[in-house]
Amino acid sequence: MSDFQSASFQWREGERRVREALPDERMAMDRVVERILAELRRRLGGAFTIDELVALYDAGTGWCTDIAYAVAPGAPWAWDARITADAAFARYVREAIDYAGGRQLDARPAD
Numbered sequence: 001m002s003d004f005q006s007a008s009f010q011w012r013e014g015e016r017r018v019r020e021a022l023p024d025e026r027m028a029m030d031r032v033v034e035r036i037l038a039e040l041r042r043r044l045g046g047a048f049t050i051d052e053l054v055a056l057y058d059a060g061t062g063w064c065t066d067i068a069y070a071v072a073p074g075a076p077w078a079w080d081a082r083i084t085a086d087a088a089f090a091r092y093v094r095e096a097i098d099y100a101g102g103r104q105l106d107a108r109p110a111d
Contacts, residue, residue, distance in 0.1 A: 003054045004104050011093065014086020021077070028075035029084055032068045036088035039067060050096045050104045053089065061085040 018029045044052060064085035072078040098105040 003058070004050050007054050007057055007089070008093070010082070011086045011090035014083050014088075015090040017083045018087040025075070025077050028072040028078040029087070032071050032078045032084040033088045033091070035067050035071045036064050036085055037092055039063070040088060040092045047097050048095075049098050050093060051098075053093055053096060057089055064088070 018026060018033060021029055040053075040056075043056065061081040064081045065079055068079040068081070068084055078084055093099055
């Protein structure tokens with residue numbers, strides 16, 4: 001299993017957990033996810049690859065928890081990076097230049 005496949009599974013699980021949260025909890029989670037998305041855009045800039053996103057994820061998501069505390073200080077259910085950070089990464093990966101409907105395009109040049 002590739003790093004992307006493993007991370008993608010976790011990201012989709014976070015996205016599912018946000019989607020299935022109780023309405024009041026989901027509002028706070030969505031605010032956190034949106035702020036993490038903004039930070040991902042800031043950190044990775046314009047064009048980025050799945051490998052760059054996976055590397056950022058593998059480096060740690062503590063910064064996502066810091067964002068969650070700041071955005072939703074009274075909503076501890078929104079502080080779990082396994083939910084909100086993963087959901088943000090799941091949404092952001094769709095903007096990668098080598099993302100193709102759930103899979104990573106082969107970056108090897110044609111012979």
